[in-house]
Amino acid sequence: MQKDCAFQRCINPACAATFDILQALTACPSCGELLDVVYDWDRLPVPKSLSDFEKRWTSRTAPLDFSGVWRFRDLLPFASDEALVTVGEGQTVLYHNTTLAREVGLTGGRLHLQYVGFNPSGSFKDNGMAAGFTHARMVSAGRVACASTGNTSASLALYASVLGMQAVVFIGSGKIAYGKLAQALDSGALTLQIRGDFDDAMRLVQEAAAKLGLYVLNSVNPFRLEGQKTIMYRVLEALSWEAPDWVVVPGGNLGNSSAFGKAFMELRDLGLLKRLPRIAVINSTGARTLTALVGEKNLSWNSGAVDQDTVARYYAYLDENSIRAHTLATAIEINRPVNLRKCLRALDVTHGVVREVPDEDIIDAKALIARSGPGCEPASAASVAGVKLLVDEGVIAPDERVVAILTGNVLKDPDVPVKYNSLKGAELTKALGLFSTRPPRYQNLPIEVDADLGSIVNALEGGVS
Ligand SMILES: *Cc1c(COP(=O)(O)O)cnc(C)c1O
């Protein structure tokens, strides 16, 4: 990287204030909007073709070339090589899943699943943390902090432990999946269980950061999203640099969808990608702010002049009616997505769509995913449930090439599948906090047998229902 070739810029075109790369900011000090990391490509080497990145596979014993984030460092050149932080993130896999394609109505095996849960801490957040921690060190951050539904804290705690930094995580009490809480605690993060939900934790970490000078690593941190751009580079790489027709991703705080949109926008502007995929962002019906605002209130990027009144009115409506986010897909249980405006921009650039799927569809999709390959955590399965919905609606044509992003590892949240597969009727509805009594479609009930061979033979050869 050459000096001063990267800077931060307010995403509000009417402001567009710029800031030095060495400032630690989560919002524009002038107007309060989100910030982008932007590059002066006239003074930086532009990659000639995307396929050139494959050459780094041959030098993968070098940690930066092994990293699935930093292998693409020329596309996020805000730091010098010596400054880059890696724990081996970004070893994701794009599975071609013919069985599942058929189940969701796609012909000819047009469905690919991007397993981002195969990261060191088990979720896509590591892609962002590699870049975020690089910046945290560039600005000599002391304590790093985040609010989290679980995975951000697990990832933050891991990177902090490797780098010997102190991590502080703010967790909404009650709803965190055990695998994720276990990771934060095990890695030694100072863990604050807030008596409130994620939206409360998010507000508080920002207030505490302002007061105590904590370095915030939620997706309001523009550097984190730089790392998450690489999730799309790897999708393109796995498809021999041909864009799919659709990228379908669960939407929580909307960092991923925002990062994907930025990745595609930049590749297009650099002349490295001709045709952009369309992005579909999938909410759970229990945390449907994006669907409500875009699908019902027609909120859009509008060249940067986002209709703030519509957003404010919707949040006031949530508050007046004490509506809190509620979904078993805890990673997307968020009603005030911090990256809303960046996501609107991504939808604009990629002609994207938004949809919501009920928890019942999410857990059925989750079970189905695990029937034909590695599984995922509940929130991740919203993507596949979303693909099915969009195919049913005719928005995605059966012969289009679709990539669904599986954001987190199956082992993150064992509680949901155990309940899904062992409870029935009202008990199941209550245990999973479902809104309906619709029975699960792919339940696999365990069979209890006496500890003798006869009972086992009986169970395996029939006779037990
Ligand atoms: C964080 C997270 C999400 C939500 O992603 P956003 O970028 O906040 O929209 C979805 N799934 C999993 C598993 C996550 O950890």
Ligand SMILES: [Zn+2]
């Ligand atoms: Zn601004």
